[in-house]
Amino acid sequence: xxxxxxxxxxxxxxxxxxxxxxxxxxxxxxxxxxxxxxxxxxxxxxxxxxxxxxxxxxxxxxxxxxxxxxxxxxxxxxxxxxxxxxxxxxxxxxxxxxxxxxxxxxxxxxxxxxxxxxxxxxxxxxxxxxxxxxxxxxxxxxxxxxxxxxxxxxxxxxxxxxxxxxxxxxxxxxxxxxxxxxxxxxxxxxxxxxxxxxxxxxxxxxxxxxxxxxxxxxxxxxxxxxxxxxxxxxxxxxxxxxxxxxxxxxxxxxxxxxxxxxxxxxxxxxxxxxxxxxxxxxxxxxxxxxxxxxxxxxxxxxxxxxxxxxxxxxxxxxxxxxxxxxxxxxxxxxxxxxxxxxxxxxxxxxxxxxxxxxxxxxxxxxxxxxxxxxxxxxxxxxxxxxxxxxxxxxxxxxxxxxxxxxxxxxxxxxxxxxxxxxxxxxxxxxxxxxxxxxxxxxxxxxxxxxxxxxxxxxxxxxxxxxxxxxxxxxxxxxxxxxxxxxxxxxxxxxxxxxxx
Numbered sequence: 468x469x470x471x472x473x474x475x476x477x478x479x480x481x482x483x484x485x486x487x488x489x490x491x492x493x494x495x496x497x498x499x500x501x502x503x504x505x506x507x508x509x510x511x512x513x514x515x516x517x518x519x520x521x522x523x524x525x526x527x528x529x530x531x532x533x534x535x536x537x538x539x540x541x542x543x544x545x546x547x548x549x550x551x552x553x554x555x556x557x558x559x560x561x562x563x564x565x566x567x568x569x570x571x572x573x574x575x576x577x578x579x580x581x582x583x584x585x586x587x588x589x590x591x592x593x594x595x596x597x598x599x600x601x602x603x604x605x606x607x608x609x610x611x612x613x614x615x616x617x618x619x620x621x622x623x624x625x626x627x628x629x630x631x632x633x634x635x636x637x638x639x640x641x642x643x644x645x646x647x648x649x650x651x652x653x654x655x656x657x658x659x660x661x662x663x664x665x666x667x668x669x670x671x672x673x674x675x676x677x678x679x680x681x682x683x684x685x686x687x688x689x690x691x692x693x694x695x696x697x698x699x700x701x702x703x704x705x706x707x708x709x710x711x712x713x714x715x716x717x718x719x720x721x722x723x724x725x726x727x728x729x730x731x732x733x734x735x736x737x738x739x740x741x742x743x744x745x746x747x748x749x750x751x752x753x754x755x756x757x758x759x760x761x762x763x764x765x766x767x768x769x770x771x772x773x774x775x776x777x778x779x780x781x782x783x784x785x786x787x788x789x790x791x792x793x794x795x796x797x798x799x800x801x802x803x804x805x806x807x808x809x810x811x812x813x814x815x816x817x818x819x820x821x822x823x824x825x826x827x828x829x830x831x832x833x834x835x836x837x838x839x840x841x842x843x844x845x846x847x848x849x850x851x852x853x854x855x856x857x858x859x860x861x862x863x864x865x866x867x868x869x870x871x872x873x874x875x876x877x878x879x880x881x882x883x884x885x886x887x888x889x890x891x892x893x894x895x896x897x898x899x900x901x902x903x904x905x906x907x908x909x910x911x912x913x914x915x916x917x918x919x920x921x922x923x924x925x926x927x928x929x930x931x932x933x934x935x936x937x938x939x940x941x942x943x944x945x946x947x948x949x950x951x952x953x954x955x956x957x958x959x960x961x962x963x964x965x966x967x
Contacts, residue, residue, distance in 0.1 A: 498946060500805060502907035502939035505786040505930045510922050512715065512780040518706030518758070520726070520771040522696035526668055529689030532556060532661045535682050541693075543675055547666040553693055554664040556683060561659040568652040575645040582641055586634040593627035600624045670697040673769055699765055704736065704758040704773045707746065713754055715779040716741055722758045724775040729766060736760030738777060780922055787927040792940040793902055793920060797913075799857045801944055805913050806856065817850050818842065820901070821873050828888040830881075842876045853903075856915045862903050899931050905941040906934070913941050 534556040541553050600620040606612040674694035677683065683690055704724060708716060720738040725731075740757040747753075758775065760767075797805065818839070825835050849869045853862050881889060902920050905913040918933025934940070 498804075498944055500907055500911065500913060500941050501943045501945050502913075502941045503789060503792065504937060504939045505788050505934055507784055508787050508927065509781065509783045510785055510787055510924050510927055510929050511778060511782075512922050512924055513776050513778050514708065514712040514716070516706040516708050516712075516756070516775045516777065518704040518724075518756075518773045518775055520767050520769055520773055521703050521705055522670075522673070522699060522769050523701045523703055523759075524668065524670070524697035525673075525769075526670070526695045526697065527691050528553065528664065528667065528693040528695060529691050530554075530556065530661070530664060530683045530685050531689050532561070532658050533683055533685045534558075534560070534662065536677055536679050539675070539677060539679050541672055541675070543672060545672045546670075547672060547695065548669050549666055551666045552663060553666055553672075554677065556662040556664070558659055558662040561655065561662055564655045565652065565659055568648060568655050571648045572645065572652060575641060575648055579638065579641045579645060582634060582638045586631065586638060589627065589631035589634045593624070593631050596620070596623040596627040664692065666695060668695060668697045670695040671699060696769060699767075699769075700762055702760055702762045702767050702769075703739070704760065704775065706756045706758055706773070706775050706777070707753040708741070708756045708777075710745075710752045710754065712779075713741070716756060716777065717779070720777055720779050722760075722775055722777040724758070724760075724773040726767065726771045726773055728771065732766075734760050734762075734767070782922055782929060785922075786930040786934070788920075788930055788940055789942060790923060790926060790928050791942040792904055793928055795905060795942055796860050797905065797941075797944065802857050805944070806915075817853060817869060818846070818873070821877070824889060824892045827892055828885060830885070838876070838880050841880065842873060845876065846872050866901075907939040907941050 537555045537557050539554045541547060541551075547553065600623065603612050603617050603620040607614070607617045672693055673696045675692070677692045683692070704722075706722075716738065718738055718740060722736045722738055723733050724736065725733055736758040737760075738756055739759045742755045742757070745752050745754055756777070758773075758777075821842075822835055822839070825838065826832075830838075846869055849865050849872065852858055852865045853869065877889060878886060899919050899921050901917050903915060903917055906916045907913050916933060919931040921929035921931045923929070
């Protein structure tokens, strides 16, 4: 019994020692850099969006008069032509109004003729009064009539002239009344004509909101009766574009989209307009881009949801890097192990682009120096973090903070007109941005570098400046896999191998 126990203990110890020997004999994994050079190629920037299909032209048809609908001879999806009857409102009251006004016009016309006769009578009376006055004046000169009779003759002439003027004024008034009645007649006839509602365009009725027997009440606003879409062979998509994707989107950009009803069919279109009116929902600002597309088969119907891809830019033959090079952020241990001994750590010229913009818009060197004396002390802490390669994980938020500080300082320093020119210059440079990357050296290490990147398609990003031909940018750290012994534990931070 004791012997079996000793054998079992010896076997266990042997197993533990064998495992330890095996583990110590296993070679540690050597870590090395993965790096790629910039290569020529094409970059296509595509943005995604959703939108709603709407008719190219959509007309709301309403009624300008009130009344009961006698008939509605059209229905949903009815094809109509310009001038075609859509609905009839009871015309009885409007027809009666026209007949009343016709009677008033006839009466006013007769009154005018009577007044003309009165004028002619007043003219005859005036002429006779003037003859009497002339005759009495001659007799008065011969002292054949009294002074009172002479005055009576003169008074008769004045009364006759006044009566003639009065008759003429009444004729003018009656003619004005006739013109007013005729204007009322034009309105009444127009309202009578409006009891027949017709189509203003050629198209298809996509919405009908009334039925025969229903009463239409037109007051301040014309009630909407029908919605007509003109020629659905050509449609539009109103796509919502988030503000971060608006830069670079221009009329003429190619677009393609699908709808849920036909997911396997891709429809091509063209951006026709980017509307300036912004839309904010859930704290997200977006803009409406109008995409024009053909619909010869009529499969696209108003209201369908379209899933779009808009190609905003295509650049061929540009120098490009994988986006993994831009996203690579080494840990402090990796930086300590892989950073080149010759790496430059002096202050990067982070404010030089701002100074250059100020020169471009015409700011003098003396004022630029004055601005530098303000902005450099307030940004020193942020710039120190950006220039520290061991804190690369903070570079992006610090660059954002630096941009906000500089923007506020510029806004306080420049006048309104200068600020406008500066903003325009920033807009021109918006697609180009400085990015911190790590460049592989010939000894298998790496050094930090700030380069300028441009257009990105999600897989590759354009290199604008900052890299020499043949230089390689680090995309990651990987196991070398050759069995050679590296740093402790074979984890990142072990002895570096050759960069690839």
